[in-house]
Amino acid sequence: MSSRELKLAEYVKRLTQKLEAAEARTQRLEAKLSEPIAIIAMSCRYPGGVCSPEGLWEALREGRDLVSAFPDDRGWDVATLYDEDPDAKGKTYTREGGFLAEPGHFDPAFFGISAKEALLIDPQQRLLLETTWEAFERAGIVPSKLQGSPTGVFIGIMSQDYVTRLLTEEGLEDDGTLGLGSSASIASGRIAYKFGLEGPTVTVDTACSSSLVALHLGSQALRQGDCNLALVGGATIMASPTTFVEFSRMRGLSPDGRCRAFSQNANGTGLSEGVGLVLLERLSDAQKNGHPILATVRGSAVNQDGKSQGLTAPSGTSQQRVIRHALAAAGLSAREVDAVEAHGTGTTLGDPIEAQALIAIYGQDRTKHTPLWLGSLKSTLGHAQAAAGIGGVIKMVMAMQHGLLPRTLHSEPPSSEVDWSAGSVRLLSEARPWNENGHPRRAGVSSFGVSGTNSHAILEQPRAQASMPTDSSPTHTALPLLLSGLTEPALRAQAAKLSEYLALHPQLSLADLAHSLAHTRSHFAQRAAVVAHDHAALRSGLDAIARGEFAQHVVSGRHKQVRKVAFVFPGQGSQWPEMARSLLVHSSVFRAQMEDCERALAPFLTWSPLAVLEGGLDIDMERLDVVQPLLFAMMVSLAAVWRHYGVEPDAVIGHSQGEIAAAYVAGALSLEDAASVVALRSRTLTCLRGKGAMAAVELSVKDLEPHLQRFGQRVAVAGINGPHSTVLSGTPEAIDALLATLAEQAAPQIFARKIRVDYASHGPQVTSLRGELAEQLCGIRPRPTKVPFYSTVSGQRIDGAALDGDYWYQNLRHTVLFDAAVQRLLDDEHRVFVEISPHPILKLVLHEALETRKGSGIVVGSLQRGNGSLDRIVLALAELHVHGYAVDWSKVLPRANTVLLPTYAFQRQRYWPESPHRPPHQPGSARERDFQDAAKRADLDALATILRIEDEAERASLAAVLPALTRLYRERPVPLHSGNLEQAEQTDELERAESAAQRHPRPPVSAAYVAPSTDLEYLLADAWQQVLGVREVGIHDDFFELGGNSLNASQILTRLKRSFPVPIRFDLFFGNPTIAMLAPRIEELLVAALESLPDEEVQRLLATHPPEPRGTDA
Secondary structure, X not given: OOHHHHHHHHHHHHHHHHHHHHHXXXXXXXXXXXXXXEEEEEEEEXXXXXXXXXXXXXXXXXXXXXXXXXXXXXXXXXXXXEOOOOOOOOOXXXXXXXXXXXXXXXXXXXXXXXXXXXXXXXXHHHHHHHXXXXXXXXXXXXXXXHOOOOEEEEEEEOOOOHHHHHHOOXXXXXXXXXXXXXXXXXXHHHHHHHHOOOOOEEEEOOHHHHXXXXXXXXXHHHHOOOOOEEEEEEEEOOOXXXXXXXXXXXXXXXXOOOOOOOEOOOOOEOEXXXXXXXXXXXXXXXXXXXXXXXXXXXXXEEEEOOOOOOOOOOOHHHHHHHHHHHHHHHOOOHHHOOEEEOOOOOXXXXXXHHHHHHHHHHOOOOOOOOOEEEEOOHHHHOEOHHHHHHHHHHHHHHHHHHOEEOOOOOOOOEOOOOOHHHOOEEEOOOOEEOOOOOOOOEEEEXXXXXXXXXXXXXXXXXXXXXXXXXXXXXXXXXXXXXEEEOOHHHHHHHHHHHHHHHHHOOOOOHHHHHHHHHHOOOOOOEEEEEEEOOHHHHHHHHHHHHHOOOOXXXXXXXXXXXXXXXXEEOOOOOOOOOOOHHHHHHOHHHHHHHHHHHHHHHHHOOOOHHHHHOOOOOOOOOOHHHHHHHHHHHHHHHHXXXXXXXXXXXXEEEOOOHHHHHHHHHXXXXXXXXXXXXXXXXXXHHHHOOOOEEEEEOOOHHHHHHHHHHHHHHEEEEEEEEOOEXXXXXXXHHHHHHHHHHHHHOOOOOOEEEOOOOOOOOOHHHHHHHHHHHHHOOOOOOOOOOOOEEOOOOOOEEOHHHOOHHHHHHHHHOOEOHHHHHHHHHHOOEEEEEEOOOOOOOHHHHHHHHHHHOOOOEEEOOOEOOEOOHHHHHHHHHHHHHOOOOOOHHHOOOOOOOOOOOOOOOOOEEOOOOOOOOOOOOOOOHHHHHHHHHHHHOOHXXXXXXXXXXXXXXXXXXXXXXXXXXXXXXXXXXXXXXXXXXXXXXXXXXXXXXXXXXXXXXXXXXXXXXXXXXXXXXXXXHHHHHHHOEOOOOOOOOXXXXXXXXXXHHHHHHHHHHHOOOOOOHHHHXXXXXXXXXXXXXXXXXHHHHHOOOHHHHHHHHHXXXXXXXXXXX
16 A cells, blocks of 8 residues: 555544544533433422322322312402402402412521511512422432532512512511512522522513423523523412402303313313422433432423414414424424323313314324323312422322322313314323333423413433332341421421321331431431331330430430540449440441450450450459459440541540550550550559558549648549549548548538549559559550540640650559649530540539530540440430531441431411501691690690690699600600590500511520510610511520521611610621620620710710610510
């Protein structure tokens, strides 16, 4: 081959490679643009008390009719609203519809919204916030983890009549929130703001098709890479009967509120409400992330009728076109779709047009045995308007999961306006099994807007997801089941909710439950945990939490800002006979570390620690040279278990011989060196047996000094465990005499007793052992610590290199300065104390140390006398968790499946305008205006004339009160109305009462209510109550927990400026978010300001800013 031919061949080869690469890129792009979209979660509210997809399915499966009479809790004048005449103005000829239960109820504190702002927010927006939270929870996603993520929000909204209802409310205070609370654009924006979502955020209004159009837009945004998750859906709540009135004018309503979709008896649509959301994710991402895949959106399409027969008239041609486009996007033929959830409003115009379009597309190329099955959710609950299309999606996803196509109510007989013989389409007049028929179940969902915007989506049953085997039988090791709530009532309600759920789902694996609660739920401030082996124990624990009762396998607490952990190793006294039996069998980590300790101790012992702990060797465990090596091995092995579970020490501290284990865990001593210290130290100490005694006394060293003086060297202070906890060491006779003296002279409640030992460590008797110990321990090689070591010899943090042979003599001889070392730990912000021992013996003194600092902290033990199983450590881990320590549960819990759990138990209260109507105020009479003018002028003669006062005594009385009247009317004119002055006073009281009536009950917050007690606290509480719309604010209530924000803070500061002659900055306010914290700071500012002014200026300011009277809202 010539050179030219070789070059040509090489060129062709390279060109072919480039073409293949380009083709591969094109295929990847096409696959990406047509990738199925997974529905990973759904949440909803629909009529009939439906508050979940499962609740909706139950209603469909049972064939319940969810239409009901007009509600009596919305302020509608139901008694006069009905008129059978369609032309009656302001009336409607129907009395029924589909209505949500308690649409005005909401938990504003959960979303950081004040009670006042909650009232001004459209209930559609409020319920969208709740269902958004539920959608994330049902997907197994902790909502806080989405903050800053490219998650999109696409929400359909078509009605904003709540603002109209509010604008008719007299005396309503609006600080600018009303416009935001009623704006449709804010419906999606508020979700993105509250959850920190940064993907495309769009509110859609294409009328009835809004939510299905939102589904299409969200799916497209995912395929194009605009977002990684998309929350889509819609909401409609009718705050007023306006829609019923308008549809009555158009004669479009069914008189009894029922939609008879595709029926010969169709007589109009029935209006309804709803909120529905689905969470979408690219299928490949859902599979990778392990999210539940409920169904997939294979394809969807949106179009417009354009210039058709009329603006609101449906177009069958456009409907056929949008269905074809959706099928093309899905890559499917019409006969591969089994069923269609139709728009099906029950109108005599729209239904036949829709049915003929469906027959034209889906009814062809089918046999009579495989027809397209046709149904409509509207027959069950009415037309949910902006939430209708997404309701149809939720219905069909649930039907796919259950393999059942539910009945469409009121559909018989089929409409004669439809040529049913033109294709194979049949109405679902009865429920029927939904078989797979050789392919996954597939359904179309249609939604057509009165504006002419049409949408159709194709849903497909997903492939079965791989999961680990589940087992609901009892587990060997108890598992922690974690619960939380923003408040104590929410926590209790959550426990009750989960208990009820478990009663209905006894087959759930405990491991799956524990995994899901730990990893897919938010952990709020108020926490509890049940440590259980089986469902019975779990439910008993949940019921105890729900009732606020104690149970041994339950822990509860409130999250604290704690991080740094100190491992605490006690001295002798925590041992008990079977302390290691269970862990040696059930914890491989514990056993492996114990075997390492056995090998390290072997050169120094003539017996086997493992044999003793397993019960195979009968030996006196109270023997000094036995118990101390055993406790060393126990503590080292327990520390290994804690570390295995992810709890790493930020510092260590040991008490007496506990320092040896602490030194090893800190990295200062090798295991071999530590083993030699404990074995040789305890063996050497045996020569003192029978020569000494020790005692524990609940008195301080200072209080004990007068009693110790007469004993001289015979009694020494062996340990200072706490401010009122001292250990003494000495001869047996001296210790007995001292205890007798204390019993005679001290108060009887003082605790003082001998410790069960017959030697006197940490005292003068140990001096004789110094040379022997120095010789035996000269070979150890201490090293700098990896973990800070707090010495109870010096009471300070020391370097590990100082832990040489002489240190261990000092450890045995000198006073144990445990309290001093603990105080240094507290100084260095260590607030989590884990006692590493078979039984906790230092918890009490550690709690006392924390109490002296008045700060938050946690103290937990490891095992407990009589309970040496892993269950006890799991309970301790749970105790750490409930008090705020971030336990890595992935290291504690076995691998398991994520399962569906009950969603958060919102603590809802009613936020709906409902103050009584009053006639508008009339201008005051001429006589009343003259009275005000005369009072302002201090004109005694004019006032006497107006009041017809002629008696000199009465005139003198009027003169006495005239200065007060003048000051009153100059500074604060009283509003006057037609009638007499008494009526004016009553009106003023009514206005104040109505202002208070607009406020809402104090929301559930973490602090107990404590009323204000000073003038300043009352003034601050009143300002908070007015701005936040709360009736009662306690002095410990957190401003942000009450729903306060920067706008509210600005309003409060503006009010405070009227009362105080000093500036109050934002940072001062935000840094002191309770009245109890803020009031002293304001007082400091006032004192500083007044001290810098001359006396006359102080008097002027006091006159300008007099104390306001205390009071409480009615």
